[in-house]
Amino acid sequence: MIKFSKQQLKIPQMSKPVYLVTGGMSKFDRAIPEKRTEELVIDAFLEAAEFIKKSPEELKEYIHSCYYGHFADHFGDQLLGEAVIHDRLGLDPLGNVGIKTGGATGGSTIWEAYKAVASGYSDTALAMGWERMDEVPTDEGNHYIASAADKDWETPMGHIYTGYYAVMAQKYWQVFGKEEESFRRTLAEIAVKNKGYARMNPHAQSPMKITVEDVLNSPIVADPLRALDCCLMSVGASCVILADEKTAYELTDNPLLLYTSAGSHTLRVADRRDMDIPLLPNESPDQYKDLGVRFPGGDRYPGFTGFLAARMAAYYAYGMAGIVDPTEDLDLVELHDAFTISDIQSYEDIGIRPYGEGRTYVESGDCYHTNPFTGQPGKLPANLSGGLIGCMHAVGATGIMQVIEVAQHIWGRWSEMHADEAKWKRFNRVKPDDWTDLQVKGAKRGLAISHAGVGSHVTATVLVHPDHQLKGRG
Amino acid sequence: MTTQNRGTVKVENGRYRVTGNFHYAYPNDPIRDESGKLLGITNPADMTHIHAYGGEAPFFENLSNAKLLGTKCANPKCETYGSIYIPYRIHCPDCLMRNEEVDLTELARKGASVHTFMITERTGAFNTLEKPIRFVNVEFEGVSTILMGYLSIGEPEIGMKVVPIFQTKNPTFTIMDLSWVPAGTSVEDLPEGFAF
Numbered sequence: 294m295i296k297f298s299k300q301q302l303k304i305p306q307m308s309k310p311v312y313l314v315t316g317g318m319s320k321f322d323r324a325i326p327e328k329r330t331e332e333l334v335i336d337a338f339l340e341a342a343e344f345i346k347k348s349p350e351e352l353k354e355y356i357h358s359c360y361y362g363h364f365a366d367h368f369g370d371q372l373l374g375e376a377v378i379h380d381r382l383g384l385d386p387l388g389n390v391g392i393k394t395g396g397a398t399g400g401s402t403i404w405e406a407y408k409a410v411a412s413g414y415s416d417t418a419l420a421m422g423w424e425r426m427d428e429v430p431t432d433e434g435n436h437y438i439a440s441a442a443d444k445d446w447e448t449p450m451g452h453i454y455t456g457y458y459a460v461m462a463q464k465y466w467q468v469f470g471k472e473e474e475s476f477r478r479t480l481a482e483i484a485v486k487n488k489g490y491a492r493m494n495p496h497a498q499s500p501m502k503i504t505v506e507d508v509l510n511s512p513i514v515a516d517p518l519r520a521l522d523c524c525l526m527s528v529g530a531s532c533v534i535l536a537d538e539k540t541a542y543e544l545t546d547n548p549l550l551l552y553t554s555a556g557s558h559t560l561r562v563a564d565r566r567d568m569d570i571p572l573l574p575n576e577s578p579d580q581y582k583d584l585g586v587r588f589p590g591g592d593r594y595p596g597f598t599g600f601l602a603a604r605m606a607a608y609y610a611y612g613m614a615g616i617v618d619p620t621e622d623l624d625l626v627e628l629h630d631a632f633t634i635s636d637i638q639s640y641e642d643i644g645i646r647p648y649g650e651g652r653t654y655v656e657s658g659d660c661y662h663t664n665p666f667t668g669q670p671g672k673l674p675a676n677l678s679g680g681l682i683g684c685m686h687a688v689g690a691t692g693i694m695q696v697i698e699v700a701q702h703i704w705g706r707w708s709e710m711h712a713d714e715a716k717w718k719r720f721n722r723v724k725p726d727d728w729t730d731l732q733v734k735g736a737k738r739g740l741a742i743s744h745a746g747v748g749s750h751v752t753a754t755v756l757v758h759p760d761h762q763l764k765g766r767g
Numbered sequence: 768m769t770t771q772n773r774g775t776v777k778v779e780n781g782r783y784r785v786t787g788n789f790h791y792a793y794p795n796d797p798i799r800d801e802s803g804k805l806l807g808i809t810n811p812a813d814m815t816h817i818h819a820y821g822g823e824a825p826f827f828e829n830l831s832n833a834k835l836l837g838t839k840c841a842n843p844k845c846e847t848y849g850s851i852y853i854p855y856r857i858h859c860p861d862c863l864m865r866n867e868e869v870d871l872t873e874l875a876r877k878g879a880s881v882h883t884f885m886i887t888e889r890t891g892a893f894n895t896l897e898k899p900i901r902f903v904n905v906e907f908e909g910v911s912t913i914l915m916g917y918l919s920i921g922e923p924e925i926g927m928k929v930v931p932i933f934q935t936k937n938p939t940f941t942i943m944d945l946s947w948v949p950a951g952t953s954v955e956d957l958p959e960g961f962a963f
Contacts, residue, residue: 294861296846326798326806370810435891445823446854449943450917451900452891459885460904460915467883467925515887563854563904566847566911590925597883597904597913 295568304612305554307411312541312548313756314417314534315352316697317341320720321498321529321685324427330369331381333530334423337690338382341532344710345545353382355540357415359389362402362422362689367437369428378421395441396631398422399531399692400553400743400752406535407553416540422689423530434526441746443561455523457747459515461562462634464597466517468590469649470634477517479652480633481508484521484682486661487630491679492725495717496694498685499525500725522633524681531693549703550757551696552613556605560749562597570594571604573644574611575618581648588649600635600748603642610740610753611644615766619644620659620673622763624736625702627695629744629751630680639742643753645673662731670734677702677731692743696754699739703758707732737761774815783817790814822857825868830945831938833962835875835931837910838866851910871907875931876963878908879947884923895943903947905929919946919958936960 294301317340319333342352359382361375371377375391394401399422406420426434439452447457470476485505491497503521511521534544541548559565570581585592595601607619616622626645630636637651646654658664659672678684678698681691701707708730710716717724738761743752757763774789793811800806820827826836837853845862851869859866882904890898901918919932928950937960938944946961954963 326800370812432890432892435889436893439891443854444818445820445827446942447915449895449941450902450915451887451889451896452894453887453889453900454891455889456885456887456900456902457915459887460883460902463885464883464925513887514889515885561854561915562913563915564852564856564860564912566850 295566297571305609307613308413309411309537311407311410311551312536312538313551313696313700314536314541314544314548315341315345316531316533316693316700317344318496318531318690318694318697319529321496321527321687321690323498323526323528325425325528326427330374330423330425330530331378333528334378334382334421334532337421337530337532341534347544352534352544353384355417355536355544356384356419356534357387357417358409359384359387359419359421360392360402360406360409361389362392362398362420362693364393364395364398364424364688365426365437367440368424368426368434378423382421384419394750395745396629396686396688397692397743397745397750397752398689399694400741400754401555401692401750402689403533403535403551403693403696403754404553404555404752406533407551410535410537413537417534417536417544419532419534420693421530421532422691422693424687424689425528426526426687427528431526446561446563455514455518457562458632458635459518461597461638461747462518462632463516464590465634465638468588468598470652471588476652477509478505479655480517480522480637481505482655483630483633483636484508487676487680487683488521489683490662490677490731491683493729493731494679494684494711495713495720495722495724496529496685497679497683498527499683500679501683518632518634522682524631524686527685527687529685529687529690531690531697533693533696547704548759549700550759550762551754552610552757553752553754554606554609554613555750555752556602556609557750558595558600558602558748560746562747565595565601567593567596570599570648571601571608573604573608574616575644576647584649591649598638599648600638600642600744600751602748602751603639603742603744603753606742606751606753607643610755613766614738614755614757615763616755617765619740623673623738623740625674625677625699625733625739627678627699627739627741628675628680629691629742630676630682631686631744633682639744643740643742662733674733677707677733692741692752692754695741695743696756699741699756702733702736703739703756705732705736738763776817785817823855826855827940827942827944830933831935831940833872833933833935834870835872835945837869837871839869840864841867852912853907853910853914854912871910872931874907874909875905879905879929879931881923881925881927881929882906882913883925884918886923903929905947916942916945916947918948919961920948920952920956930963932957932961932963934960935962
């Protein structure tokens with residue numbers, strides 16, 4: 294579709310509010326040969342139970358239906374792997390379903406659990422995601438990932454997904470980045486930031502203290518993307534428990550309101566027809582009239598530079614939560630930084646910056662925990678977990694990890710979950726001497742974006758502290 | 768271990784008739800750490816799939832005839848009536864009526880240009896393209912979509928005029944039978960097996 298009906302633009306109206314009760318994660322790494330997937334899943338579940346001081350048995354008593362995010366059956370070579378995990382968690386005979394939407398699988402898993410609770414089907418639901426990308430070598434892994442592009446029209450070309458993404462990067466780089474050295478450095482700064490934040494996260498796979506020069510000197514993947522601009526391939530699991538209001542307050546005294554929405558766009562970028570830009574609440578109808586003048590070649594929307602799926606997910610989620618301006622109304626975000634350049638594209642799709650101006654979110658220092666130019670708290674810190682570049686991309690677990698990370702800030706428990714020496718030791722990792730507390734002080738509301746493919750599926754999950762709800766929510 | 772007698776398929780009376788081997792079984796091996804402790808096993812798998820092109824078959828068949836086929840919405844009641852699609856879409860994405868086939872070969876020869884591109888040395892398993900590979904996303908005048916392909920000659924640039932070439936000798940009947948070269952390339956320079 295390139296035009297939307299009133300019915301399609303309806304802001305979702307849930308039957309009852311849904312709360313995030315708790316969440317937990319395993320260690321994330323490139324390979325975890327010593328553990329089966331079920332062990333990682335149980336690690337995540339135990340952390341979630343312990344977080345609200347419940348035993349696993351106590352928490353399980355509340356669960357009524359289960360949603361399992363696991364994208365690539367190919368990797369583990371086990372169809373119906375969800376049934377294996379469900380059994381090992383001892384949750385039979387409860388209803389369960391597997392969810393697969395590529396890189397957005399984690400977010401989509403929460404979307405399904407959310408609707409189950411909002412509809413009244415379940416008072417409490419489990420959303421659990423995992424991936425293990427260590428069961429084939431990298432070349433074969435790239436082939437499998439490329440199989441998530443169109444098998445007849447795209448996959449035979451190189452069997453390399455990064456390539457299908459890189460054509461978008463090249464277009465954005467030339468049109469909106471104007472091939473400027475300063476823009477290339479801004480991209481590199483995102484990698485420096487996210488790898489750096491990963492150093493404070495015991496779960497994170499790729500903590501690195503690096504400079505812009507290190508990124509610019511890393512091997513070229515597909516110009517302008519270099520190795521350090523790209524996300525990780527990972528193994529690990531993460532889960533959240535969602536509940537209705539009554540049950541949530543039985544389980545914890547501090548649940549968070551949760552809203553999840555979803556958008557989509559064609560699997561092949563090839564099929565994306567030119568259309569008008571759907572507007573977010575902080576944008577005006579005439580705002581983009583001269584976009585093609587300011588950025589020659591930038592007048593085709595979404596073309597190869599925008600993600601309509603992200604824009605639609607944000608449109609629904611902002612309406613549901615009452616968000617008008619994400620930079621003003623939110624205190625932190627976790628974005629799907631598959632590549633530094635797609636991270637910038639996302640700032641525009643979800644309205645943190647207008648189309649064409651994504652780079653200023655980084656260049657202003659707004660995206661940092663502490664603004665490097667002012668020394669003051671960043672206006673809207675992004676990816677304090679380290680994101681997909683620094684923390685992990687264990688596909689089915691990614692979108693869930695992001696939600697947990699945002700929630701821990703709103704709960705004011707980020708430091709507790711990241712400083713714990715015992716956890717660093719358990720994961721066989723060394724806590725850096727300059728470990729820094731990244732807790733966003735006074736965080737009340739946050740957003741996590743889960744994103745698939747070259748923008749085929751995107752979910753937006755907004756978390757709100759119940760004492761700080763926005764007016765005008767749907 | 769033999770991989771001879773690879774599986775082939777025919778359709779007779781609307782059914783697949785298969786002959787030959789569609790899988791080859793290899794023995795597995797243990798995976799151990801430095802101390803010799805067992806951590807897992809390898810699981811070899813070599814299997815051939817059967818895949819139906821269905822309504823897209825004319826597109827893949829005609830590449831070997833040096834023809835680039837697209838489709839067009841032929842439903843006058845559709846809001847996007849007349850929209851032209853390449854990749855070939857069997858049905859209109861709006862009205863879902865069956866699209867009409869259109870021959871885009873001449874249009875592609877005269878009015879195709881590079882919308883965006885990328886160059887990479889990296890590929891995945893089963894890649895058959897020479898490295899570095901150069902993807903070009905090709906736009907055509909009057910067509911609503913932008914087709915992905917690979918450039919066989921020269922260095923890509925946004926806005927560059929390109930023309931299609933087709934693997935007419937020993938075609939694979941896949942999208943790899945279609946490639947692109949800069950407009951003005953001479954026939955002697957084309958890769959083996961390809962023609963304009």
